[in-house]
Amino acid sequence: MTTDVVRLAHGGGGRMQAKLLDEVILPALGIPALAAPDAAVLDAPGGRLAMTTDSFVVRPLFFPGGDIGRLAVHGTINDLAMAGARPLWLTLGLILEEGLPLDDLRRVLASVQAAAEECGVRVVAGDTKVVEAGRGDGVYISTSGVGVVPEGVQITPGAIRPGDVLLASGDLGRHGVAILAARENLALDPPIPSDSASVAGAVAALLAAGVPVRALRDPTRGGAIAALKELADASGCRLVLDDTAIPVRDDVRGACEILGLDPLHSACEGRFLVAVPEPAATRALAILQARPETAGAVAIGRAEAGEPAVIRRLATGVERRVILPAGEQLPRIC
Amino acid sequence: MTTDVVRLAHGGGGRMQAKLLDEVILPALGIPALAAPDAAVLDAPGGRLAMTTDSFVVRPLFFPGGDIGRLAVHGTINDLAMAGARPLWLTLGLILEEGLPLDDLRRVLASVQAAAEECGVRVVAGDTKVVEAGRGDGVYISTSGVGVVPEGVQITPGAIRPGDVLLASGDLGRHGVAILAARENLALDPPIPSDSASVAGAVAALLAAGVPVRALRDPTRGGAIAALKELADASGCRLVLDDTAIPVRDDVRGACEILGLDPLHSACEGRFLVAVPEPAATRALAILQARPETAGAVAIGRAEAGEPAVIRRLATGVERRVILPAGEQLPRIC
Numbered sequence: 001m002t003t004d005v006v007r008l009a010h011g012g013g014g015r016m017q018a019k020l021l022d023e024v025i026l027p028a029l030g031i032p033a034l035a036a037p038d039a040a041v042l043d044a045p046g047g048r049l050a051m052t053t054d055s056f057v058v059r060p061l062f063f064p065g066g067d068i069g070r071l072a073v074h075g076t077i078n079d080l081a082m083a084g085a086r087p088l089w090l091t092l093g094l095i096l097e098e099g100l101p102l103d104d105l106r107r108v109l110a111s112v113q114a115a116a117e118e119c120g121v122r123v124v125a126g127d128t129k130v131v132e133a134g135r136g137d138g139v140y141i142s143t144s145g146v147g148v149v150p151e152g153v154q155i156t157p158g159a160i161r162p163g164d165v166l167l168a169s170g171d172l173g174r175h176g177v178a179i180l181a182a183r184e185n186l187a188l189d190p191p192i193p194s195d196s197a198s199v200a201g202a203v204a205a206l207l208a209a210g211v212p213v214r215a216l217r218d219p220t221r222g223g224a225i226a227a228l229k230e231l232a233d234a235s236g237c238r239l240v241l242d243d244t245a246i247p248v249r250d251d252v253r254g255a256c257e258i259l260g261l262d263p264l265h266s267a268c269e270g271r272f273l274v275a276v277p278e279p280a281a282t283r284a285l286a287i288l289q290a291r292p293e294t295a296g297a298v299a300i301g302r303a304e305a306g307e308p309a310v311i312r313r314l315a316t317g318v319e320r321r322v323i324l325p326a327g328e329q330l331p332r333i334c
Numbered sequence: 335m336t337t338d339v340v341r342l343a344h345g346g347g348g349r350m351q352a353k354l355l356d357e358v359i360l361p362a363l364g365i366p367a368l369a370a371p372d373a374a375v376l377d378a379p380g381g382r383l384a385m386t387t388d389s390f391v392v393r394p395l396f397f398p399g400g401d402i403g404r405l406a407v408h409g410t411i412n413d414l415a416m417a418g419a420r421p422l423w424l425t426l427g428l429i430l431e432e433g434l435p436l437d438d439l440r441r442v443l444a445s446v447q448a449a450a451e452e453c454g455v456r457v458v459a460g461d462t463k464v465v466e467a468g469r470g471d472g473v474y475i476s477t478s479g480v481g482v483v484p485e486g487v488q489i490t491p492g493a494i495r496p497g498d499v500l501l502a503s504g505d506l507g508r509h510g511v512a513i514l515a516a517r518e519n520l521a522l523d524p525p526i527p528s529d530s531a532s533v534a535g536a537v538a539a540l541l542a543a544g545v546p547v548r549a550l551r552d553p554t555r556g557g558a559i560a561a562l563k564e565l566a567d568a569s570g571c572r573l574v575l576d577d578t579a580i581p582v583r584d585d586v587r588g589a590c591e592i593l594g595l596d597p598l599h600s601a602c603e604g605r606f607l608v609a610v611p612e613p614a615a616t617r618a619l620a621i622l623q624a625r626p627e628t629a630g631a632v633a634i635g636r637a638e639a640g641e642p643a644v645i646r647r648l649a650t651g652v653e654r655r656v657i658l659p660a661g662e663q664l665p666r667i668c
Binding site for chain 1: 342372376378380387390391425428435436439457461462469470478480482665
């Protein structure tokens, strides 16, 4: 590394984060880089379990469409869902800053509980620490989750094959823009709500219907582009996006222009990308479109043989190879 | 609550922490107060699992006898061991402060990995977030753990019965004093090393030998007294300690006098308390004393019928009922 201290860009979901992970964190823990999924799949006595963890440092704590509590539950559930698992149990670690209003804490906890109930998971253990004022920022939440991987389900990012179709479960880039708009006090009317939501039900519906899901990824930090880049690297495929097909809400596109962002680099917290073999694409889309939370699902591209890369085919027909930003674009959006 | 903001004392392991937990956090999550163990025991498809989480905010990051990385691994493993579980998998959530030297991060991660290897557990998933300088303190670590509870093992704090003997697995109060001495730059020579260690092997040895373990508790925040208070409340027993039998190292006792602390309110991170029926006490002690990490195990007291309380029987024969301190005594020791 050329830098010798941690920088904000190390947490932004871009190249610097990938570098920190690949060069410092994973080697230290003896984990090969490409084997680092959102959730680990583990052989337990009675079958396979998925296990995951996430820390949430979003600022502000409360934002249109959600808060840090809902986000923590959804983020953890979605990581489990990306391994094809049925989420069951969560743990909740709180790092509270001295001076946090107890009413804010109550509000966050009520959100955690409501989101957990809606999603059919249980908070089974927790821990609370308090740090001095100026050593935290209100509340940081660490959630871990465990779920059961149904027999026969085997989902790995490397399984994508040339010809597979890439689907997005709904409009992209909304969460990151919602957070930034709230933080920068953009006076949007109506405000852009975060897409924070569980995708576990939609994934379970695909699997239950026997759709041969090849790979799943939730486009969180770094947005759809970072998620697709990981899928491209893991599978060795060239992933070609049809830029005109990518679903982005008009208000999100407008706010992105004001903020100088690309919606495809902006995080979602209630969306997933799924690769399926071409013959199964129409059925998979129909299953998703029949559910309210994934009614906006569309095909956004296709896997091709070739150098692993993410390519955007623009409306003009021009193809542009995308690269990850260094990462300082969107700090603390989750 | 009479206060309307979070205070440091809410994190100190004393009465204020118990109040925050019982009045704010557990009710919000729908968890009954007495049902909040260190680790949850869960019915999974192939048997019972234990699951736990802990956040670590210790200051300084490096201290005699350990660092935040070893502490995180040991703390989580020990919580699982307190449910009688065999620890298997850990997750690691890092909240890094902008400006943290990468070499410090490397050192912490190397400790995590070394401790995990020593303890036979695997770090299976992780997450890294970065916050601005002044919104964290170097590194905060959240670890979660999952283990398997062997068939037939059923350990709950409420199971203590009058007549049971209370054992301590070694000298008490050392970790808290080690941290405070390091933080206050007490020039102790040699320095007092933290007792940070896994107790999972010792617990497994007791269970494998068929010792009818009634209850286990690791005396972390709040020290032995807080742990015993929880056992007393959960079991409805009066727990009477023989003050002259309680193992405290001379250097710890000396530093406690300088720092104005009671060693029994000071945390351990490599000790446990165990209640066993009287006829099994001698054998349990022999099993513990035969292992290097629990060679200092001794009987420290006994459960009696009566009002749930923790009683210290002093050298003079006088009995003193102990109460928890409010909690501001030892912030950020784990």
